Amino acid sequence: MTTSSRKLLFATNNAHKLSEVQAVLGPGFELTIPRACGITEEIPETCDTLEGNASQKAHYLYDRTGLDCFADDTGLEVAALGGAPGVHSARYATDGHDFIKNNELLLRNLAGVADRRARFRTVVALLLDGKEYRFEGVVEGRIIDHAIGHEGFGYDPLFVPDGSSKTFAEMTADEKNAVSHRGRAIRKLAEFLLAQ
Ligand code: IMP
DSSP, X not given: OOOOOEXXXXXXXXXXXXXXHHHHHOTTEEEEOGGGGTOOSOOOOOOSSHHHHHHHHHHHHHHHHOOOXXXXXXXXXXXXXXXXXXXXXXXXXXXXXXXXXXXXXXXXXXXXXXXXXXXXXXXXEEEETTEEEEEEEEEEEEEOSSOOOSSSSTTGGGEEETXXXXXXXXXXXXXXXXXXXXXXXXXXXXXXXXXX
């Protein structure tokens, strides 16, 4: 019997994200990225919800390639900030994806705030033969008052998931994937694809 991996286009050029997601999906899936399909421009994400952005990115790729594809959008939702930065997590402090400035702004906005509860939420939009399916993953936790750890990316050095004493930035990729928002959403995606 021959086995072949299933090809999927994933809407990211973030190497950290790509390796996290490939690790969760395992060898049964072969991910390709927009650049490898000649899509070098930034994929638009102009909606005001995670659901809208994930869907918009997946459709953008499908319209240009006709390939089965998926996109994710993630937000850090901080209780004491009314759910901010949320859908604006990438551009919280600046126009670019400046992780250090984003983390500094988050700490400033939480200075003196006792309620540190926060959660990461990921929405994945999958387009399979042009039909859309969505999956969600959530991890609850808290924001500490200074950065710890050098792994991962984004808000990882400030986020401690419930049930752990380590920030995401102190965890190995496997430890983070086991509990993370993205890990949970991508496992749902994988279960769905395997059942097709
Ligand atoms: P994206 O939608 O996955 O690009 O995520 C938007 C922003 O949320 C990123 O630029 C990061 O600042 C933050 N973010 C997303 N996923 C993670 C994560 O796993 N750890 C820490 N920050 C993240």
